[in-house]
Each structure stands twice: as structure tokens, then as C-alpha cells.
Amino acid sequence: MSDFPRWRYYLVAIVLVIGTLYALPNLYLAKPAVQVSASHTAPVDQALQQKIASALQAAKIPYQEESIKHDKSRGDYVLVGFTNGDQQKSAADTLRPLLGDDYTVAYNLQSTVPTWLSAIGGRSMPLGLDLQGGVRFLMAVDQNDVIDKQETRYTQDIAALLKDKKISFVSVARNATRGQGVIIVLNSAADRSAASDAIATEYTDLNVTDGTNTGDRYILNAVIKPNKLQDLAIAAISQNLATLSNRINALGVSEPVIQRQGEDHITVELAGVQDPAEAKKVIGATATLEYVAGLGDGRDPAVQEAAKTGNIPPDAHLYYGTRGEPYLVSKTPIATGDELVDAASGNDQQTGSPMVSVTLNSSGAAKMLDFTRDNVGKPMAVVYIERTTDTKMVNGQEVRTPKTTYTVINYATIQGVFSNKFQTTGLESSKSASELALMLKGGSLAASMDIVSEGVIGPSLGQDNIDKGLKAVLLGLGLVLVAAAIYYKLFGLVADVALFFNLVILVAVMSMIGVTLTMPGIAGIVLTLGMAIDANVLICERVREELRNGSTPLASIRAGYEKAWATILDANVTHLIAALALTTMGSGPIKGFGVTLLIGILTSMFTSVTVTHAITALIHGGRKLKTLSV
Amino acid sequence: MEIFNHNSNIHFLRIRKFTVGIAVLLMLVSIGLLATRSLNYGLDFTGGVSIDVTYDQPIMVEDVRAALDKGGIDNAIVQSVGGTRQVSIRFQPKDDKHYTLQEGKSPNLDLIAGDVSKALQASRQDAKIAGRNYVGPQVGEQLRSDGVTAAIFVIIGIGIYLWIRFERRFAIAALATEVHDVLVTLGVISLVQREFDLTVLASVLAVIGYSINDKVVVFDRIRELFRSSRKADPEEVLNRSINSTLSRTIITSLFTSIAMAALYLFGGPTVHGFAVTMLIGILVGTLSSIFVASPILLWLGVSKKDLMPVTRENPELARRP
Numbered sequence: 002m003s004d005f006p007r008w009r010y011y012l013v014a015i016v017l018v019i020g021t022l023y024a025l026p027n028l029y030l031a032k033p034a035v036q037v038s039a040s041h042t043a044p045v046d047q048a049l050q051q052k053i054a055s056a057l058q059a060a061k062i063p064y065q066e067e068s069i070k071h072d073k074s075r076g077d078y079v080l081v082g083f084t085n086g087d088q089q090k091s092a093a094d095t096l097r098p099l100l101g102d103d104y105t106v107a108y109n110l111q112s113t114v115p116t117w118l119s120a121i122g123g124r125s126m127p128l129g130l131d132l133q134g135g136v137r138f139l140m141a142v143d144q145n146d147v148i149d150k151q152e153t154r155y156t157q158d159i160a161a162l163l164k165d166k167k168i169s170f171v172s173v174a175r176n177a178t179r180g181q182g183v184i185i186v187l188n189s190a191a192d193r194s195a196a197s198d199a200i201a202t203e204y205t206d207l208n209v210t211d212g213t214n215t216g217d218r219y220i221l222n223a224v225i226k227p228n229k230l231q232d233l234a235i236a237a238i239s240q241n242l243a244t245l246s247n248r249i250n251a252l253g254v255s256e257p258v259i260q261r262q263g264e265d266h267i268t269v270e271l272a273g274v275q276d277p278a279e280a281k282k283v284i285g286a287t288a289t290l291e292y293v294a295g296l297g298d299g300r301d302p303a304v305q306e307a308a309k310t311g312n313i314p315p316d317a318h319l320y321y322g323t324r325g326e327p328y329l330v331s332k333t334p335i336a337t338g339d340e341l342v343d344a345a346s347g348n349d350q351q352t353g354s355p356m357v358s359v360t361l362n363s364s365g366a367a368k369m370l371d372f373t374r375d376n377v378g379k380p381m382a383v384v385y386i387e388r389t390t391d392t393k394m395v396n397g398q399e400v401r402t403p404k405t406t407y408t409v410i411n412y413a414t415i416q417g418v419f420s421n422k423f424q425t426t427g428l429e430s431s432k433s434a435s436e437l438a439l440m441l442k443g444g445s446l447a448a449s450m451d452i453v454s455e456g457v458i459g460p461s462l463g464q465d466n467i468d469k470g471l472k473a474v475l476l477g478l479g480l481v482l483v484a485a486a487i488y489y490k491l492f493g494l495v496a497d498v499a500l501f502f503n504l505v506i507l508v509a510v511m512s513m514i515g516v517t518l519t520m521p522g523i524a525g526i527v528l529t530l531g532m533a534i535d536a537n538v539l540i541c542e543r544v545r546e547e548l549r550n551g552s553t554p555l556a557s558i559r560a561g562y563e564k565a566w567a568t569i570l571d572a573n574v575t576h577l578i579a580a581l582a583l584t585t586m587g588s589g590p591i592k593g594f595g596v597t598l599l600i601g602i603l604t605s606m607f608t609s610v611t612v613t614h615a616i617t618a619l620i621h622g623g624r625k626l627k628t629l630s631v
Numbered sequence: 632m633e634i635f636n637h638n639s640n641i642h643f644l645r646i647r648k649f650t651v652g653i654a655v656l657l658m659l660v661s662i663g664l665l666a667t668r669s670l671n672y673g674l675d676f677t678g679g680v681s682i683d684v685t686y687d688q689p690i691m692v693e694d695v696r697a698a699l700d701k702g703g704i705d706n707a708i709v710q711s712v713g714g715t716r717q718v719s720i721r722f723q724p725k726d727d728k729h730y731t732l733q734e735g736k737s738p739n740l741d742l743i744a745g746d747v748s749k750a751l752q753a754s755r756q757d758a759k760i761a762g763r764n765y766v767g768p769q770v771g772e773q774l775r776s777d778g779v780t781a782a783i784f785v786i787i788g789i790g791i792y793l794w795i796r797f798e799r800r801f802a803i804a805a806l807a808t809e810v811h812d813v814l815v816t817l818g819v820i821s822l823v824q825r826e827f828d829l830t831v832l833a834s835v836l837a838v839i840g841y842s843i844n845d846k847v848v849v850f851d852r853i854r855e856l857f858r859s860s861r862k863a864d865p866e867e868v869l870n871r872s873i874n875s876t877l878s879r880t881i882i883t884s885l886f887t888s889i890a891m892a893a894l895y896l897f898g899g900p901t902v903h904g905f906a907v908t909m910l911i912g913i914l915v916g917t918l919s920s921i922f923v924a925s926p927i928l929l930w931l932g933v934s935k936k937d938l939m940p941v942t943r944e945n946p947e948l949a950r951r952p
Contacts, residue, residue: 289637317634481886523902524898524905535844579837580840582785
């Protein structure tokens with residue numbers, strides 16, 4: 002006993018108990034469930050619950066229980082549990098046509114972890130997309146929007162440049178045809194050549210050519226170079242990728258996959274999310290803000306006239322506010338969402354009403370300063386631009402039409418001159434303020450995106466993988482256990498106990514950290530189990546050697562552990578270096594495997610050496626031994 | 632139970648010219664294979680085609696798979712997508728020149744979708760193509776370079792550790808055998824043209840970890856024997872080290888192989904590549920631990936004095952007679 006101090010027994014016991022406790026939640030498999038939530042303002046009540054229950058009974062789909070749940074972020078919803086994925090699928094197929102557009106029917110999972118386990122922080126490992134299904138989006142970048150944004154920008158910039166250089170001009174306007182650049186109309190040939198030189202030197206990405214002259218109108222065409230447009234499109238995708246990552250991270254989805262697909266598509270995979278509606282709200286609603294000069298609100302007779310007749314002044318847009326009141330706003334934005342650096346929600350110090358404080362970058366700040374300097378006391382509107390896609394079935398074919406909605410969310414008088422920092426007040430509630438801030442903070446998209454394909458990956462495929470993975474882990478473990486017991490007898494059995502606990506502690510640590518379990522991760526677990534036994538092989542072989550060399554059994558055990566330890570340490574450190582490199586490789590599946598391996602190596606060093614030593618000391622300590630069963 | 636005679640004293644180093652010769656030959660063949668046949672890169676690296684199909688009536692995934700096989704579209708991954716009437720089919724159009732557009736950039740989706748539609752409608756009239764996409768590489772070029780970077784990082788990291796813990800010659804011998812193990816494993820994968828996807832890449836990197844583990848055990852024994860033996864003839868010490876760790880080397884390989892075999896047999900198709908690569912790697916790594924690492928060490932001229940524990944170097948003491 003002397004070679005194994007008492008405190009270490011306690012350590013082993015405590016670790017094993019905690020490990021078992023935190024590995025336990027994984028035994029409670031989440032049940033497949035169908036979630037019904039209201040799309041707009043439809044009621045989620047007993048009547049709806051009754052309707053769902055009777056529909057399921059009529060379709061003869063056995064369900065376990067249905068209940069109305071409340072969630073702060075999602076509101077009320079009805080959750081119905083099923084015993085298998087097929088029932089869940091059939092139920093969703095039954096409920097969708099029945100409930101129509103007013104409700105969203107989505108797959109979800111119902112946790113079955115007992116409350117006392119959740120109370121101490123016990124939770125099961127989140128499962129990857131390959132194990133539990135999830136939501137998949139495919140989004141296309143609107144290339145036209147890239148061109149629109151650039152041409153509008155150059156129109157403003159060229160006008161500013163010409164003013165700056167004191168070159169007089171008649172007009173600077175976008176060509177009516179998209180992609181044909183900017184048309185500059187000047188008064189003389191001299192002005193034209195001066196303007197041409199100025200533009201060409203200032204903006205090297207523009208092709209400047211002389212247009213046909215009509216009378217005293219001298220035309221200059223400035224077109225964005227094709228390769229520059231391509232660069233812009235690529236840059237737009239990269240920026241959108243980063244923006245989406247931020248937004249999705251704000252959603253709190255574990256291990257989201259956000260990647261470029263093809264030329265101008267982006268795919269988003271959210272494992273575990275079975276409710277696309279919530280994710281879409283943040284991802285799909287490509288919202289941005291535009292600050293524009295206000296030309297009149299609902300009290301203005303001109304605005305009332307425009308809303309009634311549809312005769313809108315050429316330099317204005319007619320938009321509506323959140324309560325349906327009309328506004329006329331300028332067509333030229335002062336600052337746009339991509340000039341926004343930060344947005345935070347809070348309460349206005351004076352009125353206590355919810356607000357979003359906004360920080361602009363230098364170009365946005367300069368424009369804002371320019372505008373507010375000349376327009377104190379005049380109104381400024383904040384237009385919230387949301388792009389969604391309408392899907393309709395026409396002749397059995399899905400027809401998707403992009404829809405852009407403009408909402409004036411704020412119409413206020415400019416109180417003073419400001420540039421990079423200001424506040425947007427008058428928002429509905431603190432919830433809408435924080436939602437807006439979240440979407441703005443995620444950054445704005447460099448180009449609008451439409452969701453062109455979206456899918457919920459059914460959990461049945463995942464269940465199949467879970468079953469296979471579990472079988473592989475258990476059979477892999479079982480076979481190694483049997484082999485070790487046959488080859489090393491009692492010492493083998495001791496190693497077996499340790500190997501079993503290695504699996505338990507590995508699972509516990511992965512659960513506590515919240516590592517997403519994927520199929521490569523399961524492969525990592527099996528590999529860890531196969532290699533963890535190596536330490537015991539080293540120890541057993543050493544003990545055998547010591548016995549052969551004529552040492553007493555107890556001395557052999559001591560020497561065996563001592564000598565093997567140096568080797569185990571070296572072997573594991575080198576192995577750890579390899580696992581570390583795998584985790585630093587950013588991509589999903591490899592990372593999952595690497596993390597599993599890394600944790601597995603660490604836990605195996607504890608179980609294979611410390612735990613087996615404790616058990617061996619317990620069995621053999623204080624006894625007079627003639628032989629060892631090894 | 633013992634499978635190996637613990638007094639075994641096979642003279643592994645006597646045949647070192649032969650074994651190292653074979654190792655070099657295998658490496659050259661592997662390089663040749665990789666250069667000529669390359670690797671059969673999977674969907675993860677090359678991208679592929681995904682096609683969404685809807686049915687008027689519910690359909691089983693197995694039926695879709697069977698229809699595709701009949702229609703000559705192999706290795707298609709068929710998944711049901713939200714409901715029983717929609718499936719997603721992903722595959723890689725292979726060596727089909729007529730599928731590629733003139734620019735050679737992306738495959739001609741119309742042709743592919745047409746073929747898939749034909750194959751599916753042969754068995755089910757109600758199959759309709761709902762959407763088709765060219766799936767770009769998940770990580771593609773970036774991933775490939777990341778993989779190479781990771782492998783180099785592993786090999787160098789391990790080299791530095793061995794240099795510090797052991798000695799320069801051990802680090803060199805380990806690195807040389809590591810390179811051998813990776814190349815030969817990749818060579819075998821190239822030879823049998825197994826699909827090389829992300830999980831296989833992970834497996835190849837895991838092979839490095841496994842195989843170094845094996846070498847370190849032998850190296851550890853070499854160091855120990857050099858230190859304890861009075862008359863240390865390097866060849867004799869190396870040979871004894873291999874023999875006394877032989878049982879452990881093979882038993883551990885067996886145990887790990889058992890676990891990997893279980894993964895191969897029961898883990899399903901997604902981990903087949905991983906398990907097979909690991910099994911190849913374990914075999915290659917075990918053989919190189921026994922037959923290749925030590926001969927290199929011998930040629931590098933490892934000796935007892937290199938491995939004695941570093942005593943406090945005192946110039947005063949050294950100068951004394």
C-alpha cells in the first residue's frame with residue numbers, strides 16, 4: 002500500500018463519480034418532436050393544442066404528449082413528442098397543410114434529461130448535423146445589387162469630385178441600363194477633358210470614354226471595369242461570409258458551417274436547429290438601415306396627396322412606417338448599413354424609451370457631418386430595408402420572388418450636428434431595439450442575398466448514424482476488453498475497468514466542454530479506446546519482465562509502473578502534439594476528431610495509469626504474494 | 632498468455648540493408664503512384680453536384696438509391712430532406728468529359744440533372760427535379776494546403792520534442808520514418824483508389840500520431856539500455872531494444888486494429904475510409920518501428936555517451952586530472 006498514497010484513492014474515487022455523473026445525461030436520448038409556433042399573431046392556446054391532437058388521432062399517428070411551452074426568445078409554441086423519426090415526419094406532413102400559413106411546423110428535439118441532472122449542470126453532448134439533422138440554407142448573392150451599390154456610389158463620388166475640382170457640369174447620373182456606368186454631362190469640350198482626367202486619375206477602376214455630343218452638351222461615360230466588378234463580387238461574398246458568421250454566432254448555434262459554394266452562393270448548416278424559422282429571421286432577413294433626408298410625414302398634405310394618388314415626386318420615395326403611416330423620403334441615402342461600425346441597444350437617458358446607439362465609420366461619419374451641418378432642425382428618416390423571398394406554388398412549380406420591404410422605423414428632427422456617433426430612438430420596445438442592434442452589429446451585407454434553397458435534414462439519417470456509431474463504440478470497446486482480459490488475465494481485467502472509465506470520463510469531459518459529437522468524433526473515440534490500452538500493455542509487459550528478472554511480485558508492480566511511466570509520458574506527449582495540430586485545422590469534421598483525440602489522450606493517461614495503479618494496489622497491497630496474474 | 636517468446640532475439644539489424652531497401656522502394660513507388668494516379672479526392676475536396684428531387688407520393692431512400700445504381704450513377708449520397716417526398720442526391724460526376732462545359736469550370740448541370748431524372752423516372756414516374764446545384768468544394772484548395780501544413784507542423788513539433796527529450800539522431804530517425812509512413816499510407820490509398828475525403832485526411836494525420844507513439848516506445852528502451860549497459864555495442868543494444876519491446880509493439884497494434892476493425896464493420900459508410908486508412912497506417916507504422924527506425928539510428932551513429940544523463944558540467948572538474 003505504501004507506494005500508493007491514500008489521497009490518490011480519494012482523487013480517483015472523486016473523478017470517477019463526477020465523470021459518471023456528467024456522462025449520464027448522454028444516456029437520455031432526446032426524443033424527436035414537432036414544434037408548432039405562430040407565424041404572425043395567431044393564438045397558441047388550448048384550442049390549437051386540441052386541434053393538433055385530434056388531427057394526429059385522425060391520422061392514427063401515435064404521439065407521446067403534447068404541451069404548450071413558453072420560451073422567452075421564441076414565444077409560445079406547442080411541442081409534440083414522438084417515439085421515432087418516421088412518426089415525427091408523418092405528423093409534420095399531416096399538420097402542415099392543416100395549419101396553413103398562420104403557423105410554422107418544424108422538427109425539434111425534446112430533452113429527456115431528468116431535472117436533477119440538469120440542475121447540477123449535466124447535459125448531453127450536442128450532436129452534429131450528420132447525427133441529428135439540422136437546417137441547411139443556400140443563399141445567392143444578388144450580383145445586380147453589387148453593381149447598383151457601386152454605380153450609385155460612383156455617381157455621388159464623381160459629382161463631389163467635380164465640385165471639388167471646380168469643374169462645372171450639367172448633371173451626373175446613373176445610366177438607365179444597369180452596368181452601363183455613370184453619365185456625366187458637361188458644358189464644354191475643355192471641361193470634359195478636365196473632368197475626364199480628374200476622374201481617371203482619382204478612380205482607376207473606372208473606364209472613362211467620351212460620348213456623342215449633342216449641341217453644347219458634352220457627354221462623358223464612366224464605366225466600372227469588368228475585372229473590378231468581379232473583384233467586388235468576390236469581396237462581397239467574403240464580407241457576407243464574415244457577416245453571416247457573426248450573425249449566426251449571435252444565434253448561439255454550435256459548430257455552424259458557413260461556406261462558399263460555387264461562384265456566388267453561400268451555404269449555412271446549423272446542426273441541431275430543427276426550427277428554420279428562428280434562424281431565418283436572423284440570416285434570411287438581410288436587413289440594413291439607410292439614413293435619408295425626410296421630406297415630409299403623414300401630417301403633411303403633400304404626403305397625404307402622394308399616398309392617395311400615387312403621384313410621388315421624382316426625387317422621393319413613398320414609404321410607410323410600422324403603424325402604416327406614410328412618409329416621403331429622399332432617394333439619396335446619407336449613410337448606409339455598410340458604413341455602420343457598431344450598434345448597441347439601451348434606453349434613452351432622457352425619455353427612458355428603447356434606443357439603438359449607432360457608430361459609423363469615417364466615410365459614413367463624414368457624410369453624416371456634411372448633411373447634419375446644413376440640415377439641423379430638418380427631419381431625417383431611418384429606413385429599415387428587409388429582403389425576404391416569397392415562395393408560391395404555380396402549376397406545381399415553386400416560384401420564388403424576392404421581395405423588398407421598406408419600413409420607416411424612425412422619423413425625427415435632427416437635434417444637432419453629429420458625425421460618427423448618434424442614437425436612433427422611438428423604437429417599439431426594448432426587445433425590438435435589441436433585435437435590431439443584433440442584426441446591425443452582425444454587420445451589414447455587402448450585397449443582398451436571397452435564400453434560394455433551404456432544407457431541414459431529417460433526423461432519421463442521423464438516427465441511423467447514431468445507431469451505427471454507438472454499435473461501433475460498444476463493440477470496439479467490448480472486443481478490446483475481451484482481448485486484454487485473455488492476454489493479461491487479472492491485470493487485463495484491471496485495465497478493462499480503467500478503459501471503461503476512460504470512455505465514461507471522455508464522454509463526461511466532452512459533454513462538460515460542449516464538444517459537438519459528429520461521426521468523425523465517434524471515430525476518434527474508438528481510436529482513443531484502441532490506443533488507451535497501450536499504456537496498460539506497456540505496464541503489463543514491464544511487470545512481466547520484472548517478474549522474469551526475479552523481482553518479488555510487489556517490487557515488480559512498483560518497478561513496472563515506475564519504468565513504464567517515462568515511456569508512457571514520452572509516447573503521449575508526442576501523440577498530443579499530433580492531436581493538437583488536428584484541432585488547429587479549422588474545418589469542422591477534422592476539428593471534431595482532433596478535439597476528441599486530444600481529450601482522449603489526456604483522460605487515458607489518468608485512467609490507464611492512476612486508476613489501474615489504484616485498483617492494483619487495492620488488490621495486491623498488504624498481501625503476501627507468490628505470483629502475479631499477468 | 633504469451634504469444635511471443637520473451638527471450639526472442641531475432642537479429643533485425645542484420646537484415647537492415649534489405650529492410651531499409653524495401654522501405655525506400657515502397658516510398659519511391661508511393662511517390663510514383665501519387666504523381667501518376669494521384670488521390671481519388673472526395674466530395675469534400677473537389678465539390679460535386681447536388682440535386683433535389685420531389686415525389687408526388689412518399690418514397691424510401693433505398694428505392695432512390697437502387698434507381699440511381701440502375702441508371703449508372705454510382706456513389707450517390709441520397710438523403711431525405713424534410714418530409715417523405717423530397718430527397719437530395721449528391722454525387723461527383725467522374726471522368727465524364729461530356730458533363731464539363733467548354734470553360735472547364737463547372738459541370739453542365741442540365742445534362743447531369745437530365746440523366747438523374749431519366750434514371751429516377753425509369754422506376755418512378757412521379758420523380759421531379761426540384762432544384763440542382765453545383766456544390767463547390769467545402770474547403771478545396773485551402774483544405775489541401777491546411778492538411779499539408781498540419782502534417783508538417785506535427786512532424787516538426789514531434790521532431791523538436793524528441794530532440795530535447797532524447798537526442799538529435801532520434802529526432803532525425805523519427806522524422807524520416809514518419810515521412811515514410813505517411814507516404815506509404817497515401818501510396819496504398821492511391822493504389823486502391825479509395826476516396827480521399829476529410830475523414831481520411833484526419834486519419835492520415837492520426838497515423839502520424841500513432842506511428843510516432845510506437846517509435847518513441849522503442850527509442851525509450853534504447854536510451855534505457857544504453858544507460859544501463861556497461862559495454863554498449865550500439866548494434867547489440869538496438870537489437871535488444873527492438874526484441875524486448877516487440878511483444879508490446881505487436882500487441883498494441885493488434886488491440887488498436889481490433890478497435891478499428893469494429894469501427895469498419897459497424898460504424899457505417901461515413902467512417903469506412905477513416906478505419907481503412909488507420910488499419911493501413913497501423914500496419915505500415917508497426918513495420919517501420921521494427922525494421923526501419925533503428926537501422927537509421929544505427930547509421931546516424933548513436934552511441935552510449937550521447938545518451939548519458941547530462942551531468943552538471945563543471946569546467947573546474949573537467950580540468951582536473
